[in-house]
Amino acid sequence: MKNKKTICFYFQVHQPYRLSKCNVFEIGNKDKYFEGPENYENKKIFEKVAHKCYLPTNKLMLELLNKHPEFRISYSLSGVFLEQCLEYGKIGKEVLKSFKAIFKTGQAEILSETYYHSLAWLYSKEEFAQQIRKHDELIYKLFKKKPQIFRNTELIYNNEIAEFIREMGFKGILAEGWDYYLDWRSPNLVHTPHKVNLHSEDRKIAKEYAIKKTHPKEFALLLKNYKLSDDIAFRFSNKNWSEWPLNTNKYVSWLNETDGDTINLFMDYETFGEHQWEDTGIFEFIKHLPETALKMDIGFKTPSETIKAYDTAGDVNVPYLMSWADMERDLSAWCSNQLQESALKRVFDIEHELKSNPEKIDEDTLSTWRKLQTSDHFYYMSTKYWSDGDVHAYFSPYESPYDAFITYMNTLNDFEEKVASKMENADLSKACLAVEELRVRLKELGGGYRSTIRT
Amino acid sequence: MHILMFGWEFPPINSGGLGVACHGIVEGLIHNGQHVHLVLPKVTDEMQQFDSNVFQLLDANKSGGSVDTTKIPSTLYSPYTNLDSYVQFIKKIGKESANDLYGSNLIDEVHRYAIKGAEYAKTYHHDIIHSHDWLTAEAGIQASKISDKPHIMHVHATEFDRSGDNPNQQVYDMEKRGMENADRVIAVSEYTKKMLIKYYGLPEHKIDVVHNAVKPSVSTYQKKHDISRSDQIVLFLGRMTMQKGPDYFLKMAKKVLEHKKKVKFIMAGNGDMMEQVIKMAVDLGIERNVLFSGFLKGDKVGQAYANADLYVMPSVSEPFGIAPLEAIKHGAPVLISKQSGVSEMIKNALRVDFWDVDEMANKVISVLDYPALHSTLKEHSEREVDRISWQEQAKHIITSYDKALRFA
Numbered sequence: 001m002k003n004k005k006t007i008c009f010y011f012q013v014h015q016p017y018r019l020s021k022c023n024v025f026e027i028g029n030k031d032k033y034f035e036g037p038e039n040y041e042n043k044k045i046f047e048k049v050a051h052k053c054y055l056p057t058n059k060l061m062l063e064l065l066n067k068h069p070e071f072r073i074s075y076s077l078s079g080v081f082l083e084q085c086l087e088y089g090k091i092g093k094e095v096l097k098s099f100k101a102i103f104k105t106g107q108a109e110i111l112s113e114t115y116y117h118s119l120a121w122l123y124s125k126e127e128f129a130q131q132i133r134k135h136d137e138l139i140y141k142l143f144k145k146k147p148q149i150f151r152n153t154e155l156i157y158n159n160e161i162a163e164f165i166r167e168m169g170f171k172g173i174l175a176e177g178w179d180y181y182l183d184w185r186s187p188n189l190v191h192t193p194h195k196v197n198l199h200s201e202d203r204k205i206a207k208e209y210a211i212k213k214t215h216p217k218e219f220a221l222l223l224k225n226y227k228l229s230d231d232i233a234f235r236f237s238n239k240n241w242s243e244w245p246l247n248t249n250k251y252v253s254w255l256n257e258t259d260g261d262t263i264n265l266f267m268d269y270e271t272f273g274e275h276q277w278e279d280t281g282i283f284e285f286i287k288h289l290p291e292t293a294l295k296m297d298i299g300f301k302t303p304s305e306t307i308k309a310y311d312t313a314g315d316v317n318v319p320y321l322m323s324w325a326d327m328e329r330d331l332s333a334w335c336s337n338q339l340q341e342s343a344l345k346r347v348f349d350i351e352h353e354l355k356s357n358p359e360k361i362d363e364d365t366l367s368t369w370r371k372l373q374t375s376d377h378f379y380y381m382s383t384k385y386w387s388d389g390d391v392h393a394y395f396s397p398y399e400s401p402y403d404a405f406i407t408y409m410n411t412l413n414d415f416e417e418k419v420a421s422k423m424e425n426a427d428l429s430k431a432c433l434a435v436e437e438l439r440v441r442l443k444e445l446g447g448g449y450r451s452t453i454r455t
Numbered sequence: 456m457h458i459l460m461f462g463w464e465f466p467p468i469n470s471g472g473l474g475v476a477c478h479g480i481v482e483g484l485i486h487n488g489q490h491v492h493l494v495l496p497k498v499t500d501e502m503q504q505f506d507s508n509v510f511q512l513l514d515a516n517k518s519g520g521s522v523d524t525t526k527i528p529s530t531l532y533s534p535y536t537n538l539d540s541y542v543q544f545i546k547k548i549g550k551e552s553a554n555d556l557y558g559s560n561l562i563d564e565v566h567r568y569a570i571k572g573a574e575y576a577k578t579y580h581h582d583i584i585h586s587h588d589w590l591t592a593e594a595g596i597q598a599s600k601i602s603d604k605p606h607i608m609h610v611h612a613t614e615f616d617r618s619g620d621n622p623n624q625q626v627y628d629m630e631k632r633g634m635e636n637a638d639r640v641i642a643v644s645e646y647t648k649k650m651l652i653k654y655y656g657l658p659e660h661k662i663d664v665v666h667n668a669v670k671p672s673v674s675t676y677q678k679k680h681d682i683s684r685s686d687q688i689v690l691f692l693g694r695m696t697m698q699k700g701p702d703y704f705l706k707m708a709k710k711v712l713e714h715k716k717k718v719k720f721i722m723a724g725n726g727d728m729m730e731q732v733i734k735m736a737v738d739l740g741i742e743r744n745v746l747f748s749g750f751l752k753g754d755k756v757g758q759a760y761a762n763a764d765l766y767v768m769p770s771v772s773e774p775f776g777i778a779p780l781e782a783i784k785h786g787a788p789v790l791i792s793k794q795s796g797v798s799e800m801i802k803n804a805l806r807v808d809f810w811d812v813d814e815m816a817n818k819v820i821s822v823l824d825y826p827a828l829h830s831t832l833k834e835h836s837e838r839e840v841d842r843i844s845w846q847e848q849a850k851h852i853i854t855s856y857d858k859a860l861r862f863a
Contacts, residue, residue, distance in 0.1 A: 023813065023814065024816075024820045024821065025710075025714070025813065025816075025817065338827040338831045339827050339831050342826075342827035383803070383831065383835055386802055386803070400802070402803075402828060402832060403805075405821075405825070405827075405828055405831075406817065406821040406828070409821070410821070
């Protein structure tokens with residue numbers, strides 16, 4: 001019997017800790033890094049997005065889940081987003097509560113990602129794996145769920161990442177359904193990643209931080225249908241678009257005409273109410289989507305259900321890094337100019353020092369360092385849209401990519417100084433302890449001796 | 456289209472920006488198929504740099520007549536004005552020609568030019584009249600009265616840029632009269648447009664913004680270390696006048712030197728603040744790190760830019776400001792004040808409010824300390840400036856002509 005076609009919704013929920021402005025004269029005594037720049041204070045942005053997107057959208061989703069037992073959705077919530085929920089008082093609690101209610105229905109799946117929305121994969125496999133585990137723990141603590149499917153920051157993907165994630169015990173991974181790699185294949189079928197061998201060191205790391213000791217029999221790749229996803233996420237309110245205005249009936253008829261088992265609609269959650277404002281009709285559109293689809297015999301599945309339900313159609317070979325960003329679907333938004341490269345190199349250069357001295361470096365320091373890895377910091381330094389004046393393609397709370405870089409590097413300098421002084425202090429107190437010990441022993445040896453060691 | 460243009464100076468005889476800009480505009484217009492008849496106070500053979508079929512130089516003194524001067528308000532005839540910069544200009548272009556080229560009283564001269572120059576409106580066919588600043592606006596007004604063709608006044612600078620809070624009333628009056636009588640006004644920046652609205656009460660719809668450009672050229676200068684092998688170089692290049700903010704440059708230098716020792720600050724240019732600036736460097740105790748090169752000419756300018764690790768333009772008020780574009784062409788990244796027209800045009804530059812000395816120092820230090828910042832700025836700004844041309848900008852000027860003709 002032919003499978004009934006299903007929709008797989010996945011929403012990315014993320015807010016970075018934007019850096020407060022930092023000038024060179026503050027290096028050495030910068031107090032708070034993560035309040036955000038003037039007029040773009042992180043708390044204010046969180047509140048704004050909460051009111052425009054998180055709260056109304058969660059309310060609508062919950063209603064839809066309750067009304068249609070067949071309806072399914074999935075989310076990934078970055079660790080830094082969840083920290084902001086916990087940090088920002090009442091509004092944060094409210095947002096968190098509304099997500100909890102959604103997961104409680106059992107109709108919404110939660111996915112795994114790097115805690116700090118980090119580009120760690122590119123620089124340190126160990127850091128990458130540690131962040132996945134840290135995220136895992138936070139998700140369990142808050143939602144009592146254990147994610148089984150992974151999505152990397154900005155859907156950054158290649159064969160190697162897939163293999164690493166499989167080795168960590170996940171059941172599947174998400175990626176962009178980019179034609180360049182798909183060729184004649186359809187993104188609307190479940191695939192398997194092209195199998196590659198990991199470097200033995202990397203495999204060791206994956207095993208060490210695995211979420212399970214055993215691997216699932218099959219590891220699946222879900223590919224975003226970017227055309228149908230972007231119809232909602234980007235084109236929905238574009239009046240120059242030939243299909244504007246888009247209503248639910250028209251959209252579902254497109255879904256109906258689409259061949260395949262699963263239509264993977266992946267997008268930023270902020271699409272609802274923040275990127276597409278309420279007055280564009282985006283909420284009305286979503287509100288009628290489940291019933292219209294169900295009437296056309298189109299169902300819904302979470303990523304895990306999708307993987308379970310359908311046979312894989314074969315493997316997809318993605319040897320190079322791919323993301324879901326821009327026309328190029330590459331990494332150029334985060335690491336293509338010298339500003340970005342030097343900032344990234346510098347932040348990952350201190351990893352070894354931080355991690356090889358656990359007795360000197362506390363958890364707070366480590367977490368500050370990790371917040372500096374969030375991909376958004378590097379996106380703000382991008383010059384690729386800047387010269388063309390394409391403001392629509394580029395949002396930044398800083399005046400220019402150069403200002404973003406200056407603030408980032410000054411903050412990082414301050415951080416490095418703080419780390420250096422922690423190391424010194426730790427060394428100093430260790431030396432003091434040793435001296436003290438010696439003094440005691442000398443005393444024990446014979447009360448007659450006068451200590452010549454001064455501290 | 457035939458354009459009757461009233462210019463004040465033209466290369467190779469020019470004191471500064473206005474002549475250079477006028478040359479670029481003429482070149483751009485000719486490139487776009489326009490005919491230009493340019494009236495100047497004095498014409499020399501070297502000025503004929505284009506095809507004489509499409510570009511004609513007309514000497515105001517040789518117009519063979521004079522317009523009826525009763526139409527010019529009498530208040531504009533004061534013989535007692537003394538504009539320092541004008542006197543300096545006269546001295547510079549040579550004493551022997553001062554009397555017959557530009558008189559020693561600027562305002563008198565501006566009127567003599569208007570009276571004589573406008574006469575060409577009777578004898579030369581034209582579709583549009585284009586004047587530059589208050590110096591030639593009156594000629595534009597008179598010419599327009601004769602031929603009834605639309606007059607476009609091009610504003611390169613206002614009296615408020617030049618003199619800050621103490622504008623010369625006569626000059627201001629002539630600027631205002633020019634703008635009010637013109638059919639359209641071209642401002643060299645949004646920054647200038649705002650000033651025209653605010654200080655001259657001009658309606659917004661009458662103003663078109665057309666940014667300046669620079670001529671394509673490839674810098675042949677390499678970074679040399681004549682001054683110091685070990686120190687980094689931060690450059691100021693411009694007139695030492697209140698408008699250019701040399702005092703803010705020094706305050707910034709002081710801040711930078713508190714943080715970082717191996718930096719030399721070069722100040723190139725002359726002007727009425729020269730003495731004050733030198734004294735200020737001494738008072739701040741940074742005279743060992745501040746070098747004064749005096750006024751630079753020709754090759755030396757390019758060399759100065761090429762040697763700089765950063766060019767800073769801390770102008771208090773700059774209608775456009777072509778120097779940063781020149782600096783970029785010679786390979787220097789730039790830090791420019793937000794109170795400048797050029798900052799609207801160049802995205803790959805560091806920007807700062809001229810009064811925000813802390814932030815200026817922060818950005819200077821960042822460029823000197825982070826090589827990636829220096830190289831990215833340099834690379835991207837060069838690419839950006841390469842895309843700017845008078846050929847393109849002239850198209851916007853023609854659009855402004857078309858508007859004037861449509862509503863005339």
